[in-house]
Amino acid sequence: MAxxxxxxxxxxxxKLCHWHILKKYKEYLALLYKKYKTFKEEFTAILNSPLMPIEFEVAWAELMHKYKLENDQMMIQLWSDRKMWISAYYKNIFYARMNSTQRSENMNHVLKRGFVKGTQNLHKFARRVNACIQTRMQKENEQTMTSMINPMTETTYGYQExxxxxxxxxxxxxxxxxxxxxxxFRAKPTAEPTKYLVYYHKKASHDDEDRFAWSKHEFQVVADLENEICECECKLWTHTGLFCLHIMNILDHLKPDKFPDKYILKRYTKTAKSQPTFDTRDYNTTASDGSSRLSKQDILLQLNLMVNKKAMRCDQQYDRAYYVLKRLVEELDAIHSANQADANERMAEEDAEIEDDLHYYAAKMLHAAAQANQCKQGVDQSME
Incomplete structure (x- = not known):
């Protein structure tokens, strides 16, 4: 594959799968976790913290020295493959913080656990998959309805509300x-008024996960709230669409009245499902007049289903529906042909105008060339 x-x-x-890399050395890592009580916590911290490449390498060296693992063959192998699976080396590449194939594996687990079995026939498999999809959609709708109620904020700051x-x-x-x-974290200003350096300060409590144990780096944050610019060199927003702890620290420091609108992506909002730009097949669902093609399609489908249901009551209603629908198809084709003919006629007129212009400019060029030739002949005769 490589x-x-x-x-x-x-x-x-x-990029190699984070989960598969660690699974490959699962048994040996379990021995290290058992031997050193704090190794797992610190090892996981340097893998998941938003460090830059140089800081990650320094943190790795300090960890290996602390537990005397400099000559450990397994850790040496993990180190040699670091640029293929450690996120610190992918800062400038969009990967949405996907460190593994966990997203697809999770869906497989959901299907296998509660909906399908390996011995089921294909038609039963299709029905069970559809039931799984409907269940997921129902849960999403429940969460959407729950989100309509605004939760209480811990403070009255404008950006939090x-x-x-x-x-x-x-x-x-x-x-x-x-x-x-x-x-x-703490923030300290720099010489430029919109730039800050955010650094790790201390752990909040003993119960907190020590996931910031190696976050000694000072992250540069640009916060120009007047122009709605918030950027951090850890690039978490670029990969996930949500602010990192460093930018959140600056917002807490500046306490703006409003959260920057351009950093709130629609997929995270309460109106995420209202008038989607694309459907599940990535077909554009916005018409040229700005209306939703998806809503128009829903209306026509409902009418079609209604006509189909009523037409099957008796033969007379079926014959009438068949006649009307057939005539409607012919009329729609005629309208489409007429519009296409008008478009072709307009295109032909434009082509004719372009051709006339070409003939005009060609004639002018020929006339200018003839005049230049006459002048040249006159000059030659005078010189003789």
Whole structure:
């Protein structure tokens, strides 16, 4: 695969699955976790913390030195493959923080656990998959309805209330957790008024996961709230669409009245499902006049189903529906042909105008060339 991907997909970045890499050394890592009580926590911290490449390498070296693993063959192998699976080396590449194939594996697990079995026939498999999809959609609709109620904010700051109103409940819960953990950091201004350096300060409590144990780096954050610019060099928003702890710390420091609108993506809001730009097949569902093609399609489908249901009551109604629908198809084809003919006629007129212009300019060029030739002949005769 490592040789085939660059040849078949030259513009694709090959990244190894984080979960499969650790699973390969699962048994040996379990021995290290058992031998050193704090190793798992610190090892996981440096793998998941938003460090830059140099800081990750320094943190790795310190960890290996602390537990005397510099000559450990397994850790040496993990180190040699680091640029293929460690996120610190993919800062400038969009990968949505996907470190593994977990998304597809999760869906497979859901199907196998409660809906399908390996011995089922194909038609039963299709029905059970459809039941799974309907169940997931029902849960999503329940969450959407729950999100309509604005949750209580911990403070009265404008940007927090703005988030609680716009974000769906699950996303706001995550952002509220980040607001609390953002207090683990401190911000200091720089010579430029819109730039700050955010650094790790201390752990909030003993119960908190020590996931920031290696976050000693000072992250540069640009916060120009007047122009709605918020950027951090950890690039978490670029990959996920949600602010990192460093930007949240700056927002807590500046306490703006409003959350920057352009950083609230629609897929995280309470109106995520209203008038989607694309459907599940990526067909554009917005008509040229700005109306929703998806809503028009729903209306026509409902009418079609109604006609079909009523037409099957008796033969007379069937014959009438068949006649009307057949005539309607012919009329629609005639309208389409007329519109196409008008478009072709307009195109032909434009082509004719372009051709006339070409003839005109060609004639002018020929006339200018003839005049130049006459002048040249006159000059030659005078010189003789």
């Amino acid at each position: 040789k085939a991907i660059p040849q078949s997909f030259p513009n694709t970045v090959h 703005d988030m609680s109103i716009k974000y769906m409940r699950a996303v706001y819960t995550e952002m509220r957790t980040r607001m609390r953990k953002a207090t683990l």
